[in-house]
Amino acid sequence: MAGKKEDEQQKQLEFEQDEVLTVLARSGDASAFNELVRRHRLKAFTWASRISKDPHLSEDIVQEALIRAFLNLNSLAHNHRFLGWFKSIVRNQALMKMRRGGLYRRELPATALQTASMHQASVQVDDINSIMDYLIARSSQAENDGTSKDPQVLLERREWYGIIRAFLRVLTPREKSIFESFFFQECSPQEIAQLFQISVGNVYKIISRSRQKVQEERLSFLIRAQIRQRREDGLLKQNVLDPVSLKESGGSLLTGTEQLYRFVKARHPQLSLSYVDGMLLGAFLLNIEKSSVDMSSTNMIDRNYLITNGMLNLGMRVRYVEAFDFEPPDPNLTTEGIALAQGSVDLGMPAMVWELIHSEFGLIYGYDDMKQQFYGLDTQSDEMVPYEQLGRLQTRSLFVLGFVGDHPISPSDSLWRWCQMISRHARGQDQTFSGFVNGLAAYDTWMDVIRQRAIEPLGHAYTINVLRQSRKHAMICLAELVSEWGEVKSESEINQTIFNLLNKAEEQYAIVHDRYVELALLFPVPSGGEPNEPANAARAIELIKHIKYAEQLGIEWIEQIAERLEEHASRAHVPAIVENPPRAYIM
Known part of the structure; x- marks a missing residue:
């Protein structure tokens, strides 16, 4: 009873606004805070x-930020501004972590350095956010330690102001004045509002709009720099693959597949x-x-x-290069994605x-550096796409997958590795998203x-169809693997064994498929049928039980294939399964 009550409370929380x-x-209320965390953790x-x-340091930063947020909730002045308040905590925690010796890589924390020459190595001169963060941090430090009049500090500021002003030509005179007042003269929004006779709200809007314009100019700058570097490296200026075969439909219901x-x-x-x-x-x-x-069941995959x-x-x-958010991805990451796409095309992919x-999802099959455009296609059209459009459509999310080379693998090694992956997923050993269950246990x-009776008819029917x-x-x-191994089964006893086991696995998955066809007839797209009607629900449960039983038998035959292959020869040379590849999302 207590568990059911908690579930009902959780469902209710999901419909509440952040405020x-x-x-x-x-x-x-800890459960309310947990729901806020669930919504905004990514x-x-x-x-x-x-x-x-x-990624590992980022996870530590988020964990510490969550603790600080929970302990300091009462310091939040306006309940409807939780997200902005929480973002500032994460950002401050990240900067503090970096100052204390985080993984610096290309960008060192400005406060850890002492000389102007070292600052040149620490602040990315083509990164508007890097420069702004440095200026703000440097100004705060100068105020705290009494060095705001120090000639060295003043000289450093002038150097960075010169760099950032190069990006400001995209702003109108009014935007430029307000932008400079905020970032360079360190005026508060209230002071700027009084100076320009506008509301504080308008000041924030202008600063936000100006920052976006400057970011776009920064992206254009990086793209031009990347094209210039390609030219200096003697790389192609234009390359286009034949799109004919790429347009041939495989017929999948999912554009990703x-x-x-x-x-x-x-x-x-x-x-x-x-x-x-x-x-x-x-x-x-x-x-x-x-x-x-x-419909989420088919999309929430690793x-x-x-x-x-x-x-x-x-x-x-x-x-792959990726970033997931509802803000445009960092321009450096976008240019990295552009370079990856160009490199893949240059390798014929x-x-x-x-x-x-x-x-x-779509495909890039060519590029033109002179026009700064890709040749692209998806299931709906074939168009020229500007380089700077990557990651800037509806979800402002970036994902570019490119080919970087062949990695030859024998049929037996490939089959063994594949069987291992299928077994891992079936036994629930793969990671999945919070609130989801994968593998055979997902049938239960x-x-x-x-x-x-918690079925959404259309989404349920769509899931069944997929x-x-x-x-x-x-x-x-x-069946195709059966055919492959059938051609070599006479060559050895192990080949004959693998052929027989593949046959048995195929038989079980034929049963699984047939039962799914019955489910799809019971709950057709687009109507969805009546999944919450008692008789239909009972029939659905009966079919799912049959599906689970047959699939479990199929998995067991596949696991036996892996065992026989491992007994026959060492697989130590086979690439290990990468359990935690880089991700821009939380599992």
Whole structure:
């Protein structure tokens, strides 16, 4: 009874606004604070990462910031400003951590340095935020230690003011005056409002708009610098791949799966969509939310883990650049993504990109440095896309996947590694997002949600349709592996064993697929049927039980394949499964 009551309270909290949650949290309600954390933890990690440049250090920063936020909630003046207040705590914690000896890499904390020449190495001269943060920190320090009149400090300020003013030509005279008053003359917003006879609210708006303009100018500067460097390095100014094969549809319901297939197909044109989806593990995934079943179940996957490891199964090395937030990504990261896409094209491969043209995955198949544009396509269109558009569409999120080289792997090593990955996922050993369950245990969660009548009809029907297609890919992938190993089964006893086990696994996944077809008929798209109607719910649970049983048997045959391959020969030379690849999101 207590557990059910807690679940109901959690559901209620999810619908409350930050302001209400903040009021509750300040009164001592830990669950309200936990909900605020759940909502904004990913943003906090992104903010910390921008300063620390290290995922492990960023996680420490976020944890310490959360403790400080909880202990100091009563210092928050306005309940509706929790997010901005929390962001300042994360930022201050990150800067303090860096000053105390964080992982400096390219950018050292300005307060740790003593001479102007060393400052040159610590502040990124093409980074408006770096310069601003330095100036503000330096001014505060000067006020505290009484050196604000020091000629050395004044000289350093003039140097950085000269650098930052180079970016200000994009501002109107009025914007420039207000911007300079705030950052250079250190006037408060209230002083600026009085000086220019405008409201304090307008001052904040102008400063925010001006900062955005300057950031865009900074991005243009970095892109021009990158193109200039490419020219000096003797790299191509323009390169365009043949887009014909890239436009051939594989037929996946998910644009991520579709574009991954087209990406791989550019290197291995003989592979089918089912085979690629299988080797990247998409065909074997199951991820269900504890409180509901809607469209989120098919999207909340650890894409970085799957791509990093799945591509190695296919003998390919890839790299990705990403940032997830509702603010434009850092210009340095954007230019890194541009360079990755160009490098992939130069190796004869497209680059896969999120929100290239529309809010879906697309492919870059060429570039033109003179025009500063990519040749891009997605499932809807084929267009020229400006370099600076990357990561600046609807979600302001950046994801660029590029090919960096081949990594040859034998069929037996690839199969062994793949079987290990399938087993890990099925047994719940893969990471997943908070509030979700993956692997075989997700079937039990699914049935529990049905019993609770917490099904969203359209999202539920969509999820079933995606899973029906994925298990069809699993069945076909196994059938293609049966065919491959059938050609060599007479060569050795181990090959015959693997062939037989693959056959048995295929038989079980054929049953799984058939049961999903029945589920899809029971809950058709787009109506969704009546999943919360008792008779339909009972039938759905019965079908899911059959699916789980058959899939569990299929997994057991796949696990036996891994065991036999490992018994036959050492796999110590095979690339280990990368359990924690770099991520811009919290698992």
